Amino acid sequence: MAPTEDTLQRAARVRLMIFDVDGVLTDGSLHYGADGEALKTFNVHDGLGIKLLQESGVQTAIISARRSAIVTRRAADLGIAHVHQGGHDKLTPFHQLLETTGLTAEQCGFIGDDVVDLPILARAGFAVSVPDGREEVRQRAHHVTTAAGGRGAVREVCELLLRAQGNYARVLAQFIV
Numbered sequence: 001m002a003p004t005e006d007t008l009q010r011a012a013r014v015r016l017m018i019f020d021v022d023g024v025l026t027d028g029s030l031h032y033g034a035d036g037e038a039l040k041t042f043n044v045h046d047g048l049g050i051k052l053l054q055e056s057g058v059q060t061a062i063i064s065a066r067r068s069a070i071v072t073r074r075a076a077d078l079g080i081a082h083v084h085q086g087g088h089d090k091l092t093p094f095h096q097l098l099e100t101t102g103l104t105a106e107q108c109g110f111i112g113d114d115v116v117d118l119p120i121l122a123r124a125g126f127a128v129s130v131p132d133g134r135e136e137v138r139q140r141a142h143h144v145t146t147a148a149g150g151r152g153a154v155r156e157v158c159e160l161l162l163r164a165q166g167n168y169a170r171v172l173a174q175f176i177v
Contacts, residue, residue, distance in 0.1 A: 011164035027150030049158030
């Protein structure tokens with residue numbers, strides 16, 4: 001489904017895009033190795049989307065209820081400077097991000113999939129859900145992606161932001177010879 005005019009206006013204001021991890025940057029599955037470490041699978045298309053978004057001047061952040069060294073590593077690989085992990089209270093790190101960046105909630109986008117994400121979704125200027133997110137989340141989102149979490153949803157959101165802000169052609173030009 002094409003984004004509405006309201007969705008595009010909200011996306012155009014985003015200066016900080018915040019991502020949940022499980023169910024958004026991943027498909028929500030947890031695989032445990034022999035040593036008990038939880039393994040996660042990330043989508044490379046999502047990663048490039050985040051890098052392109054950063055190139056356009058949009059800051060990126062992660063707020064996740066679970067703590068994982070793998071997420072720390074992925075965030076470092078992608079150059080995501082703001083990472084908060086551990087705890088179902090996601091609102092406190094959201095407010096800390098606003099204070100740190102000097103941005104307003106209206107200038108923030110957030111993509112989540114579960115009820116622990118609702119407090120940020122209710123405040124962010126651009127609230128996004130994945131299609132397999134909980135019903136309560138989808139109902140409160142300004143936009144629901146076509147692609148599922150861990151399957152291109154993040155890339156879809158990044159491209160939506162780039163287009164709404166008039167930056168898509170510019171960031172894409174580096175790949176066109």
